[in-house]
Amino acid sequence: QSVLTQPPSVSGAPGQRVTISCTGSSSDIGAGYDVHWYQQLPGTAPKLLLYGNTNRPSGVPDRFSGSKSGTSASLAITGLQAEDEADYYCQSYDSSLSGVVFGGGTKLTVL
Amino acid sequence: QVQLQESGPGLVKPSQTLSLTCTVSGGSIGSGNYYWAWIRQPAGKGLEWIGRVYTSGSTNYNPSLKSRVTISVDTSKNQFSLQLSSVTAADTAVYYCARGYSYRGAPFDYWGQGTLVTVSS
Numbered sequence: 001q002s003v004l005t006q007p008p009s010v011s012g013a014p015g016q017r018v019t020i021s022c023t024g025s026s027s028d029i030g031a032g033y034d035v036h037w038y039q040q041l042p043g044t045a046p047k048l049l050l051y052g053n054t055n056r057p058s059g060v061p062d063r064f065s066g067s068k069s070g071t072s073a074s075l076a077i078t079g080l081q082a083e084d085e086a087d088y089y090c091q092s093y094d095s096s097l098s099g100v101v102f103g104g105g106t107k108l109t110v111l
Numbered sequence: 112q113v114q115l116q117e118s119g120p121g122l123v124k125p126s127q128t129l130s131l132t133c134t135v136s137g138g139s140i141g142s143g144n145y146y147w148a149w150i151r152q153p154a155g156k157g158l159e160w161i162g163r164v165y166t167s168g169s170t171n172y173n174p175s176l177k178s179r180v181t182i183s184v185d186t187s188k189n190q191f192s193l194q195l196s197s198v199t200a201a202d203t204a205v206y207y208c209a210r211g212y213s214y215r216g217a218p219f220d221y222w223g224q225g226t227l228v229t230v231s232s
Contacts, residue, residue, distance in 0.1 A: 002157055034216035038158075043206055044156065045225050051218040087159055093216030099173055100148070100160040100216070 003028060005089055005105035011109040020075045020106045022090030028101055030071035033093040037066060037075045040087040040105075049088070050075065057069045077108070085110045113137040115223035123202075124228050129195040130229055133208030134188075139184040141166045149193045151184060151204040152225075159204075163211065164191055178231050198230045201224040 005023040019101040024034060029035055034078040037052050038046035048057055053068040065076045073092075077084055119131035133147065140147065148163040164173035164182040170179045176195070195202060205227050209219035218228040 020214075033216040034218075045222040046219075047219055048220050048221070051220075057220070084224065091158075097174055099171060100163075100211075101157040102160065104155040 002104035003094055003097070003101035004092060006088075006090060006103035006106045008104070009107045011111055012077075013111045014080050014082065016080050017076060017078045018080060018108065019077075020088050020090075020108070021090065022073045022075070022092075022103050023092075024071050024073075024092060024101075026071060026095075027096040028071075028092045028094040029073060031070065031095050035066070035068050035073035036091045037064075038089045038090065038091065040085070046089060080110055081108050084108060113181075113210065113221045115221055117206060117208050117223045117226040119226060119228070121197055121227055122231065124232050125199055125230055126197055129193070129198050129230070130189050130195045130203060131206055131208075131226065131228070133192070133223055134187070134190050135210075139186075140184065140189045140191065140221075146211050146213050147184060147191045147215075148209045148211055148219065150209055150219070151202075152207070153201075153204040160195065161195075161206075165213065170201045173219065200230050202228070203230045204228060 022047040037050040039049045050066040054066045094101045114136045123129045146163045146165045149161040164184045179196045181194040205225040207225045208223045210221040211217045
């Protein structure tokens with residue numbers, strides 16, 4: 001059972017907007033630790049998608065955006081494309097565990 | 112461009128020790144403010160942080176695995192390693208090595224391709 005909670009799956013049609021939530025607690029996201037997001041295409045290693053809650057590494061389209069409030073964070077994807085179909089994971093730090101924590105992952109299906 | 116590559120046995124017997132090495136290329140493992148981590152992913156499941164090592168040798172481990180894990184670094188070889196003892200079938204997973212910035216809660220910006228380790232007799 002993951003420390004951070006994500007919906008198991010989300011879906012949307014091409015061109016639509018979807019959001020993926022990541023819910024933590026007062027010892028991780030709520031304690032002020034950054035949330036990062038990863039995209040994992042089938043059979044590949046995770047790729048850093050967003051870091052520091054809202055920042056995109058070079059090369060990541062601005063269709064991907066992030067936000068954080070209280071003990072939760074969200075990843076939004078606008079203008080959905082077939083190539084966005086992947087698993088998405090959030091990551092933060094938990095002070096009570098003194099370690100890195102991940103969400104359970106969300107499978108995005110582009111209809 | 113930094114690259115990480117995991118290596119080690121793909122099959123380990125129950126109760127034995129799993130040993131993996133991550134070789135870093137495209138940059139010195141000792142340069143910059145980074146730490147080096149191991150993360151695993153059982154088939155069809157999510158990511159689990161195993162632990163990390165700083166180039167100073169300082170380590171942090173996942174509390175759930177702490178009693179069985181050792182992560183070390185060899186800066187002369189530009190490598191860091193994972194040892195997981197007393198393995199069971201539950202340790203079967205794809206094991207990734209990754210680089211993180213040297214602060215709490217930092218993201219992992221570079222990942223290895225992953226290596227599948229199966230625990231079976």
